[in-house]
Amino acid sequence: MHIILEPPAWLQAWMDIHQDSYPDTSTRMRLAIELSALNIEHQTGGPFGAIVFDRTTFQFISAGVNRVMACAASIAHAEIMAITAAQQQLGSFDLSARGLPSCELVSSCEPCAMCFGAVPWSGVRHLVCAARDSDARAIGFDEGPKLSNWKDALLQRGITVETDICRSDAVGILRHYAGDNGLIYNAGHDLKTD
Amino acid sequence: MHIILEPPAWLQAWMDIHQDSYPDTSTRMRLAIELSALNIEHQTGGPFGAIVFDRTTFQFISAGVNRVMACAASIAHAEIMAITAAQQQLGSFDLSARGLPSCELVSSCEPCAMCFGAVPWSGVRHLVCAARDSDARAIGFDEGPKLSNWKDALLQRGITVETDICRSDAVGILRHYAGDNGLIYNAGHDLKTD
Numbered sequence: 552m553h554i555i556l557e558p559p560a561w562l563q564a565w566m567d568i569h570q571d572s573y574p575d576t577s578t579r580m581r582l583a584i585e586l587s588a589l590n591i592e593h594q595t596g597g598p599f600g601a602i603v604f605d606r607t608t609f610q611f612i613s614a615g616v617n618r619v620m621a622c623a624a625s626i627a628h629a630e631i632m633a634i635t636a637a638q639q640q641l642g643s644f645d646l647s648a649r650g651l652p653s654c655e656l657v658s659s660c661e662p663c664a665m666c667f668g669a670v671p672w673s674g675v676r677h678l679v680c681a682a683r684d685s686d687a688r689a690i691g692f693d694e695g696p697k698l699s700n701w702k703d704a705l706l707q708r709g710i711t712v713e714t715d716i717c718r719s720d721a722v723g724i725l726r727h728y729a730g731d732n733g734l735i736y737n738a739g740h741d742l743k744t745d
Numbered sequence: 746m747h748i749i750l751e752p753p754a755w756l757q758a759w760m761d762i763h764q765d766s767y768p769d770t771s772t773r774m775r776l777a778i779e780l781s782a783l784n785i786e787h788q789t790g791g792p793f794g795a796i797v798f799d800r801t802t803f804q805f806i807s808a809g810v811n812r813v814m815a816c817a818a819s820i821a822h823a824e825i826m827a828i829t830a831a832q833q834q835l836g837s838f839d840l841s842a843r844g845l846p847s848c849e850l851v852s853s854c855e856p857c858a859m860c861f862g863a864v865p866w867s868g869v870r871h872l873v874c875a876a877r878d879s880d881a882r883a884i885g886f887d888e889g890p891k892l893s894n895w896k897d898a899l900l901q902r903g904i905t906v907e908t909d910i911c912r913s914d915a916v917g918i919l920r921h922y923a924g925d926n927g928l929i930y931n932a933g934h935d936l937k938t939d
Contacts, residue, residue, distance in 0.1 A: 552752070552757075552830060552833070552834065553749055553750065553751050553752070554749070554750035554751075554752075554826065554829045554830055554833060555747055555748070555749055555750075555833075556747065556748035556749075556750075557747050557748075558746070558747070558748075563746075619838045620838055622833070622838075623832050623833050623835075623836050623837055623838050624829050624832055624833060624838055625828070625829075625832060625838045625839065625863065625866035625867050625868070626820065626825055626828070626829055626863055626866070627838075631820055632748065634819070634820070635748045635818050635819075635820055636746060636748055638817050638818055638819060639746070639748060639749075639816070639817050639818060640746065641817075642817050643817055644813045644814055644816075644817050644818055644819045644821075644930065645819065645930070663862065663866075664861070664862030664865070665859055665862030665863045665866060666862070667858070667862060667890075668857065668858030668859030668860070668861060668862045668863075668889050668890075668891070669819065669820055669859045669862075671858070671887070671889055671890070672819035672820070672857075672859060672889070672931075673819050674819070693865070695862050695865055695866070696861075696862075696865070696892055696895070696898035696899075696901075696902075697862070697892075698890055698891075698892060701890070704890035705890075707890075708890075736838065736839070737866075
């Protein structure tokens with residue numbers, strides 16, 4: 552049986568109309584945050600969005616939103632969706648392989664323990680985050696057992712990290728989701744609404 | 746564009762003839778190690794295998810092998826393939842959801858940083874490992890920045906861990922792979938053979 556991770560139907564249309572170059576970091580982040588908001592609005596998943604950008608052209612390569620519940624797959628975090636879509640589109644498990652553009656992952660939230668572990672394998676060279684993991688925890692999402700010095704651990708592998716980019720915008724979306732009784736889908740707990 | 750993670754063609758046939766109950770832990774592990782060996786033999790991926798078992802019937806729910814290169818997806822580790830296949834088969838992102846059997850992940854090697862982070866999200870209640878992460882590193886695989894007390898971190902979340910089950914068998918497969926010039930596919934390095 553194949554494993555299929557399906558993006559929401561609206562995402563392709565969104566990508567089709569966002570083919571510009573976005574050299575400003577905050578502008579790129581606002582696009583990732585817009586995805587997190589659209590995922591709530593369309594009721595297609597949790598309040599997280601991520602985009603893989605080509606750091607040469609500043610155009611995006613792929614985009615992802617949280618699809619954990621819709622795809623029945625706990626791995627389907629926005630970062631994993633964006634990274635894997637980029638790899639399959641470019642035909643390489645390693646986004647830092649020779650001949651590929653230098654890639655950046657722009658995520659509306661700092662990575663959970665799994666996504667943190669996935670970043671070095673992905674080949675992205677730069678990570679940009681908006682909300683902090685503490686912001687996700689504040690509305691009930693579990694971020695998992697993660698190294699406290701996770702940014703240093705990435706830097707030691709040559710992956711640079713920028714945090715707090717448009718943080719308040721992203722936190723606003725998280726709070727909106729929680730205030731609207733969005734599902735907080737942590738494994739091992741029964742589903743609960745905050 | 747859908748993300749598709751495809752198991753090797755031989756895996757379904759293998760699963761079809763392994764429908765027994767396997768109450769002995771070492772026997773279950775030998776099946777996971779057999780998968781790692783078959784993945785080398787068929788040249789369908791790296792030397793890692795993992796199986797999700799129902800801890801009530803001791804039959805398996807799903808099986809996975811490493812498919813990183815074949816699927817152009819750095820997430821396609823054996824554990825991720827097995828966990829996600831089980832979730833999609835049972836129709837739940839959480840293998841510890843009500844109504845589902847208690848699930849165990851049996852893996853031919855201790856989890857890398859990503860798979861470690863994925864375990865709590867998966868809903869598996871028990872993890873069994875053969876080779877140590879140091880054994881994987883010994884043949885050149887990068888295991889990533891992982892908490893040194895990763896077993897305790899899982900236990901604190903109610904996930905029990907057994908290690909060193911049939912370790913020497915699994916190490917034998919890893920060494921065979923390395924000795925046979927199997928590809929060591931770490932991101933950020935050019936592909937190299939050991």
